Amino acid sequence: MQDRKALPSRPELKAAARRRSMENYIARWQERTHGQVNFYLSQVLSGHGCFRQYLKRFGHETEDWCPECGSDIVEDAEHVLFECRRFGFQRQELEEVAGSSISAESLVPRMLEDQRVWEAANSFRENNFCNSKCGETFCDSKGQTIE
Numbered sequence: 147m148q149d150r151k152a153l154p155s156r157p158e159l160k161a162a163a164r165r166r167s168m169e170n171y172i173a174r175w176q177e178r179t180h181g182q183v184n185f186y187l188s189q190v191l192s193g194h195g196c197f198r199q200y201l202k203r204f205g206h207e208t209e210d211w212c213p214e215c216g217s218d219i220v221e222d223a224e225h226v227l228f229e230c231r232r233f234g235f236q237r238q239e240l241e242e243v244a245g246s247s248i249s250a251e252s253l254v255p256r257m258l259e260d261q262r263v264w265e266a267a268n269s270f271r272e273n274n275f276c277n278s279k280c281g282e283t284f285c286d287s288k289g290q291t292i293e
């Protein structure tokens with residue numbers, strides 16, 4: 147007796163939807179006509195950089211919480227860019243360029259659609275978060291270079 151092919155499970159359907167979304171996203175990224183990824187933007191997009199959660203993971207910071215927002219709020223890329231009150235004014239400037247509020251889901255699509263949004267996102271990170279101007283190396287919030 148031949149096995150009938152089972153219908154995909156709910157997790158399989160969700161995984162397939164995620165895969166299609168990623169394929170679409172990667173295609174749009176590769177076909178973009180503007181936008182270079184600099185050191186600071188790569189930190190935002192990857193979450194690997196001067197964020198206390200990331201730094202703590204590698205023993206370069208003792209705490210992962212946001213010094214501005216309190217001990218129950220983890221300082222990661224998403225918090226810094228979309229939530230932290232420390233960057234409210236800069237976020238407002240970015241949202242004015244974008245023409246709407248930004249979120250983790252909407253920022254990169256807006257950056258791909260509009261070069262001005264891309265440049266504003268680049269400036270947000272470069273001008274406002276990394277106080278030590280660490281260049282090509284990671285640094286902690288005190289401006290110390292991490293080897």
Ligand SMILES: [Zn+2]
Pocket residue numbers: 212213214215216219225229230231232
């Ligand atoms: Zn915060």
